Amino acid sequence: MPIAADVYQKIVRAKIYIDENFQQPLNLSRLAREACISRYHFHRLFSRIYRMTPHQYLTQKRIEQARLWLTGEDHTIIEICNHIGFESIGSFSTLFKKEIGYAPRDYRQLAHTKRQQPRSFIPHCFIENYGLDIPGAKSNIQEVSPQ
Amino acid sequence: MITKFSHVSLFVLDQDKAYDFYVNKLGFKVHTDAKMENGFRWLTITPPEQPDLEISLLTPLAGGMGYDEQTKEAFRVLLEKGVLGAGVMHTPDCLATYEELKAKGVTFKSEPKEQFYGIEALITDGVGNWFSMTQPK
Numbered sequence: 001m002p003i004a005a006d007v008y009q010k011i012v013r014a015k016i017y018i019d020e021n022f023q024q025p026l027n028l029s030r031l032a033r034e035a036c037i038s039r040y041h042f043h044r045l046f047s048r049i050y051r052m053t054p055h056q057y058l059t060q061k062r063i064e065q066a067r068l069w070l071t072g073e074d075h076t077i078i079e080i081c082n083h084i085g086f087e088s089i090g091s092f093s094t095l096f097k098k099e100i101g102y103a104p105r106d107y108r109q110l111a112h113t114k115r116q117q118p119r120s121f122i123p124h125c126f127i128e129n130y131g132l133d134i135p136g137a138k139s140n141i142q143e144v145s146p147q
Numbered sequence: 148m149i150t151k152f153s154h155v156s157l158f159v160l161d162q163d164k165a166y167d168f169y170v171n172k173l174g175f176k177v178h179t180d181a182k183m184e185n186g187f188r189w190l191t192i193t194p195p196e197q198p199d200l201e202i203s204l205l206t207p208l209a210g211g212m213g214y215d216e217q218t219k220e221a222f223r224v225l226l227e228k229g230v231l232g233a234g235v236m237h238t239p240d241c242l243a244t245y246e247e248l249k250a251k252g253v254t255f256k257s258e259p260k261e262q263f264y265g266i267e268a269l270i271t272d273g274v275g276n277w278f279s280m281t282q283p284k
Contacts, residue, residue: 005242012247049243068177115181122189123154126203130156131213133185 010035011045022061063099071111077104154201159274160226165204168272172251187211226275233276241266241282
């Protein structure tokens with residue numbers, strides 16, 4: 001059965017609320033209140049529209065933000081854990097590793113290494129053909145003429 | 148045998164605005180965002196459910212790009228006109244995504260319409276490109 005336009009707008013309002021407030025403590029009751037519908041209907045409709053539960057979406061937003069902050073050097077891992085709404089560093093690290101494949105500390109180290117070695121992540125064809133001025137990326141490709 | 152794309156380029160007028168559009172509004176994920184000392188920025192994003200496809204958001208007008216002035220000017224004209232059609236994105240629910248993106252200030256070239264292959268709306272990224280946003284049948 002199709003979802004009515006006004007119901008779409010209610011669910012979207014709650015999703016945008018998550019986008020803007022994922023660093024705060026959020027629960028299903030708070031989100032359902034934002035959408036002005038019952039907890040049961042909110043959970044059912046959100047899951048149907050976005051193919052994930054509100055809790056899964058909230059976790060995804062938090063982990064993604066943590067990933068972005070870990071690639072920089074502005075926050076310690078404990079600060080990141082607190083900023084994105086996790087109460088314990090243990091649960092944050094476990095979930096981050098499950099979702100991203102690396103522990104937060106290892107992910108930060110990997111990002112640091114990549115920044116030091118641009119050629120390790122920029123395909124050489126891009127450097128060569130766009131004439132990118134990348135440190136340590138002098139051309140080593142010869143133009144090949146068609147036979 | 149070629150199996151898949153791993154990297155594609157998307158030329159944009161402004162990388163900060165492109166970041167806001169694709170990451171903050173559309174929900175794409177940042178794969179790499181590395182700024183070089185000479186001003187060049189290697190910014191790649193991935194669609195939410197395609198983590199192995201890196202889309203490189205490149206500004207042909209920026210420092211570090213090796214284009215001559217004539218080529219840069221040609222890019223600038225095309226990007227400012229917004230005539231570069233860049234592809235088809237899939238969504239599980241076109242109407243919900245339309246409502247969400249509209250609320251986030253995204254500009255649409257056309258509202259969701261029934262097509263023989265699904266429901267489709269056209270969006271612009273505001274930095275030179277337009278896309279189809281399709282809910283396939």
